[in-house]
Amino acid sequence: xxxxxxxxxxxxxxxxxxxxxxxxxxxxxxxxxxxxxxxxxxxxxxxxxxxxxxxxxxxxxxxxxxxxxxxxxxxxxxxxxxxxxxxxxxxxxxxxxxxxxxxxxxxxxxxx
Numbered sequence: 599x600x601x602x603x604x605x606x607x608x609x610x611x612x613x614x615x616x617x618x619x620x621x622x623x624x625x626x627x628x629x630x631x632x633x634x635x636x637x638x639x640x641x642x643x644x645x646x647x648x649x650x651x652x653x654x655x656x657x658x659x660x661x662x663x664x665x666x667x668x669x670x671x672x673x674x675x676x677x678x679x680x681x682x683x684x685x686x687x688x689x690x691x692x693x694x695x696x697x698x699x700x701x702x703x704x705x706x707x708x709x710x
């Protein structure tokens with residue numbers, strides 16, 4: 599059974615940093631592009647960033663460009679999102695996603 603579990607969210611002040619992790623199991627992690635997506639209050643699911651299977655290429659949304667480097671460790675079946683210079687607009691629930699499936703999500707709140 600495929601499973602994705604996020605961790606690392608929390609409350610942080612504007613300008614702060616958080617590192618999200620996603621532990622994957624039940625599939626060949628190194629064979630799939632993996633995404634991070636976010637749902638903010640009152641909004642639909644928004645794509646944040648993704649990483650190719652080998653981690654040799656990545657793309658991110660304009661809203662986070664240059665602030666949220668994505669990475670992965672295929673040996674550990676983990677996906678990461680380093681969130682730097684956080685802004686209140688980054689508040690939401692962040693999900694690790696593979697295709698149509700995603701984890702339960704992790705709350706990130708940016709507030710002073």
